Amino acid sequence: MSIKSFAAKIFAKTVRKKIKKWANNPVETQEKVFQQLINQAKNTAFGKEHNFTAIHTHKDFSEQVPVRDYEALKPYIDRVVAAEADILWPGKPLYFAKTSGTTSGAKYIPLTKASMPTHIEGARNAILNYIAETGENKFVDGKMIFLQGSPVMGSTNGIKTGRLSGIVAHYVPAYLQKNRLPSWETNCIEDWEEKVEAIIKETLPEKMSVISGIPSWVQMYFEKIQQQTNKSISEVFPDFKLFIYGGVNFEPYRAKFNQLIGKTIPSIELYPASEGFFAFQDKQNNPGMLLRLNAGIFYEFIKADEFDTAAPKRYTIGEVEVNVNYVMIISTNAGLWAYNLGDTIMFTSTQPYRILVSGRIKHFTSAFGEHVIAKEVEHALKETIATTNASVNEFSVAPQTNPTSGLPYHEWFIEFDQEPDDIEAFALRLDENMQKQNSYYLDLIQGNILRPLVITKIAPKGFQAYMKSIGKLGGQNKVARLANNRNIADALKPWYKK
Template identity: 70%
Template sequence: MFSLKALLAKPFASFIIKKEKQWIDNPIETQENVFQELISQATSTAFGTDHDFISVNNHTDFVKRVPVRDYEDLKPYVERVVAGEPDVLWPGKPLYFAKTSGTTSGAKYIPLTKESMPTHVTAARNAILSYIHETGNSQFVSGKMIFLQGSPVLHEQNGIQLGRLSGIVAHFVPQYLQKNRMPSWETNCIEDWETKVEAIVKETLPENMTVISGIPSWVQMYFEKIQQKTGQKVGDVFKNFNLFIFGGVNYEPYRAKFENLIGRKVDSIELYPASEGFFAYQYKQDEKGMLLLLNAGIFYEFISADTFFDENPTRLTLKDVQVGVNYVMVISTNAGLWAYNVGDTIMFTSTKPYRVIVSGRIKHFISAFGEHVIGKEVEQALKEAIEATDFQISEFTVAPQITPEFGLPFHEWFIEFENEVSDVSELAVKIDQALQNQNSYYFDLIKGNVLQPLKITMVKKNGFQDYMKSIGKLGGQNKLPRLSNDRKIADKIYDLNLIK
């Protein structure tokens, strides 16, 4: 029987989607308005003064005055904000800093302002409402929902609250969902990830779980523990669980494993959140790509990944992008990030409306021999290969082997298999062929005998969890890089004796 909450969700979803259509149908105008508003608001800030915002009337003016920066380049301004100085990157002081662990710059402090914070919450809500509007399925709002996230415990620094993004967002769960949310506040505050997952399993097992969300690799850990405790499929334990919400990594490599753990197919919603902004969410169940959010206080620029490291690469706005091109995404936001390189590469799957997929990280690629292999390509190659076999993959990463003991260099694929595997030679051939079909540079290097076909190295059960634990990044928003252009991860896997 439908609850009142489930019945009310449908007209509310229709109302919100109708409002959203206003900017979806006017994308270029919407982005121009966002740009003008951002410049206007920040003209009197230290950054705005330093970069002559008062003279910025259009994107061309902006490009002349504001270079693309990553966190390290913006750090001198951020440090002033962290020290408590107001009006540096954005008027006033931020409400929060989302603290993230950068790969090259140590801890990063990403500001969240009173203008930017609501957009994170609204986008997550609208993703669910969009699903309700499309499918008519709203019964799940009556059950229990869980988001596997970082601790909501915050610390104050110079009058600004500091914590992980997912922990900060936990403070903004709408009142009407408070009774539905899990785990308990006390459990959510547990810092040690393994202890936390055990507590979450204990709390959720007796409940009517209808929505489960989080980064797939960590949700997998939760599902496995449920199966260990009960001896049942997750879908049998939680009979009304029918919606999985995820973000952070591509779900495809995990899909077969999840369907096996759950015991049936469930609908899913993909999100594209980051500390720097909530960029996109899945708008349609049967269409590839996520809807790029153009009215959320973020102005987007795009640089072709092939030219990104050139001296003066062309910075495109939305009106000039093309479907299928690998772009580095650059953002300016109402949190005070200006021409900021998020580090992600995206591809447009549509321009009516503007939908994107995350294709990888600009720093996470393999081009040790000029092959320019990106995350999307290895994930697609693996997906094609396992669809034609009985292999089930838990996790993987890829690194170049430049100086093998024998023969030509090659790409080494470290794969943790879910099922018992003795011979991976067939799978290696299929992956290699699929990768050659996608990437002409890689094809040429194989055919030209510069590289030999890839080799698979099997990782022990839970080996990647052990690796992440060894570097202090187990759980939360931490993700295993799919690709490295060096051997740092590979060497650590060998050093920890995680090879099967």
């Protein structure tokens, strides 16, 4: 055992004790975070306009501070971007994490001196918790790769601006720098396809032990390695011990990953975003992620089916239930207040509080009132694949409300790595699994409002080509699982497989 791996094991035990302390006191932990946030921001422009000095309870907060998404909070963020101080949080941000937006174009998410360490600690503690749980620590001596955005930053009115993963790259501790790949020069390559080729060139000769990234883009990396070497990933990297991922549900990719790797590799799921590092998988035998309650984030939750009502109830951590679809609302030490992140989550446990990401409040299919969410389509596909010899690279679902003949239906756009022997039987089984997942969908099928789903096959690499065509080919971008219109369906037409 090396000095580094031995030290990691000792440090891991200490960190895990601290995690258990706040996880076992969730309500008290969140109350402390809430009071700290209100007190620290009471003299900001936002705090004064929302009477923070009179806020003592969550009830006070919910009455004074309405739920806002980025567009609604943008007048304040615009002032922060203009380099005004003390607007949403004391002082000015250290950075802006720039992300692709919707109606407002690019989004500028502030990262402050208070919030930045929580992003770093989230990833670090996820790995240390894994070491403490499993006793596995040899991987810290090998090479580690993190498929991420360029660390090159611009400047917005004197405030450094870049992608979150690129900003985080500046905070890799010195003891990991020698182990970390790709090189700084390669990481700065903007073109994603060129970057992957450069990463392969750098990593092939190395003893890779940890690989991290969004599954779809790690899969692209693995496939290119296999094409060049004609070997499985475990043959190319026999020291590969741990896969770390986030951004999308891994289950639709798991079978393909096992095939590419040649065996099953332990994994850790993370839930990071520019707005905060929210959760990480703390148990190997439990797919739920531990919600980080002590990380400068106060959480509220609104039931998804009540979200569009006039005055939906805003639940705190002590009031939530398992297996209910909630919209997650956050207030943070970066100055986001009652902020609608857009994600929906479900609690899998309340002792401790573990979650899974069920989808996006704006990403659903409900042309007929069925409100199908990402968790449901992903689970239905997983169950279907498990009973066939098929494997899937990528997929997306959209409604077909105006078919040329017959009843409307849900159309599944699937890029198969290995097609099922009988595509019609596969579609029928997938539809049956969807009916089990969503009772409204079952009623629509049984009531002859919808006919069973239809699969449209997408050509190999079709989704990659689609993402490139819309300027979103890269390690932080994800294909939308669900749509309530035909925009993605129509954009995919050049890659329909005959």
